[in-house]
Amino acid sequence: MNIFDRKAKILQKERAALREDYELAEYIKEEVGWRTADRVFDIKRTFKNAVELGAGRGYVSRHFLPDSVEKITLCDTSQTHLDKAIVGDGVKFEKVVMDEENFEFPDNSIDLLVSSLALHWVNDLPGCFDRVMRCLQPDGGRCLGAPRAASRARGAARSPISPSHPSSPPEGLVSAGSSRTQQAAPAAGGARRMRWTKSMNENALRAYYKAKGEETVGIAYRSRMHCFFAELEPSIPVTEQHLADRIRYIMRSKIFDDAELERLQREAIPSSNESAMAGDAAPHSTDQHPHVEAAMDLPAVVDSNVDEIVSHELEQMRSILEEAILETRSTPLEIRPRLPRIPLSKRNRAVVRALNPMLVTYLEASRDLCETDSILFGAAVAVCRIIGAKLPMAGRATTQSSAIPAWRKIIEDRVAKARALTGRLTSFRSGNNRPRILRTVRMAFAGTNISLSQPDITQKLTERIDDLKQEVKAVQPESSLPE
Incomplete structure (x- = not known):
């Protein structure tokens, strides 16, 4: 069965190639062609004989260099496109009018086969791939760009023309290939690969x-x-x-x-780090203690060597540490704020190393274990304030976390999921065939022999819904028990 009319497609390509502004509508192919060629450059070998299927204007071949590809054969159904095709300087080439669906090359004769958004028009795609594997050498490579990859191209927005074919990109689609291609284009016309110095x-x-x-x-x-x-x-x-x-x-x-x-x-x-410190200070300043506003302007400490921290920075750290220890001593243990998890970075390690010598005086004067705990907790709070880590308000996290027991939350989550699944199954039984509903129904029957196309699917849905309702009734009374 033929899904695509190949003759109509050939006529459409010929008409598109005859337009003066045809390049404006092919920027996605140019982008995918560049990315495909860039993947080939990562392979540290020289390909003796390469083929580009559906070459068009040589979207991939134009970027090849002699140190990557010695010879390339451009195949396309449109003679006009092949006449306008461009190949990289120094690369031997041959242009052949050939259908991508029925191409013929000797077995084991090609060591590289590439394509840029051309094979999705093929009716017999498995047969096409079979011919690709036959003509490739045992160590040959293939790189075939698909339309799905082209949809990920991002960059400066362009306003493309509106070709008559439905495969043309919709208005407003962004492209990443236009500016680079223009920048790398030589005076004689055509795009070349940008050389990185x-x-x-x-x-x-x-x-x-x-x-x-x-x-x-x-x-x-x-x-x-x-x-x-x-x-x-x-x-x-x-x-x-x-x-x-x-x-x-x-x-x-x-x-x-x-x-x-x-x-x-x-x-x-x-x-x-300087820019990161400036960016982190602004959003966190409103959530910190009012005495720490000046400390948020501390320069970033980027080296692990504490000696490079200047004296005025150490004095600011010392004052922040003293304030944090005094506040912790006067704060009851049950309403202390929960300390956040801070990343293990060079900057944070340098701050900790700078504060360690300052703790000696406080720890030597400590009289008992509770006071030592208060000093260490205050030092941790000081580190958070210096690096700009967000601290919750005292007492808020403790009261909220202990309000709902863990076992009760687990049961309530099970009830909520069962009710949501019941609603989706009921909606599907009523005739709702939206993709999200279908996906949920398939997941509900995963691991079973039940198919959504079988005649008794309505009965199976009813049984599954009844099971979920019974499960909810079985666990729901426990969720309403007193703590």
Whole structure:
């Protein structure tokens, strides 16, 4: 069965290639082509014979360099597109009019096969992949861009034209490929891969270390890294994703040795901590004790060596420590604030090392274990105030946490989940086939032999709903017992 009319698709591609402004509607293919080529550059070998299926205007081939690919064959159903296709300088190429669905190459004759958003128009996709595997050498590589990956492209928004084909991007879709492609385009026309110099790589790492700071998980630092790199290299309109890919490539390819990486990290971290301290001080100042407002303006301590902390900073720390210990002595044990979990960073360790010698005087004067406990707790509060960690109000966390026992909360959560599942199953039995409802129903019958398409599904739903109601009635009386 043919889902797509291949002849109509060929005519549509020919019409699109004849338009003068056809490049404006293909920026997603350009972006995916660049990313596909960038993955090939990570492979440390030279491919003798490569093929680009559905090449179009050479979305992947235009970025290849002779040290990565010696020869590439561009295959497409549109002769007009192939005539306008561009290949990287120094790379041997051949252009062949060939259908992506019925291409033929000798077995074990290709060591690299790439494609940029072309194979989703193929009717027999498994057969296409089977031919790909046959023509590839045993150690050959393949990199096929899918439309799902293209939807993740981010960057400066563009206003694309409205081609007649339904596969064209909707209005307002953002692109990350336009500015970089224009920046890397030579005078003769066509886009080329941007060459990264050593200075550019160093600035990329400086921006990475400056934005990363003490963060160990997540990708929230990427936007900050992109801003820092734009300040260091304002003439390079690189995208956030491209910059992240470049950092990954630098780390994996060992362009810089460990000594150079440490040097770049030392150059970047001080400015990073100063900006982080300024950013953290503002939102937390309203939640801290009023006596700590001046302490929030302390410069960030970035080195583990306490000797580098200047004397006026130590005096401010000493005054904060003294105030915290005095407050803790006058605060009953049951209403002390809950101490937060602080990250183990160089800055925080330096603050602790600076306060340790100050505690000697208080600990030597301690008369009993309770006073020692009060001193240590006050020191912990002082550390939180110095680094800007948020402390809850005294007594608030204790009273709220002890209001509901843990066993009761577990039972109430079970009741709430059972009621929610009962509502979803009842809604589905009434004819609601929304994706969220279907997903919940499938999860409810997971691990069973029950299918949503079987004739007695209504009876199975009723039985499952009755079981849930009985479960709620069985555990609900316990949740209403007195504490």
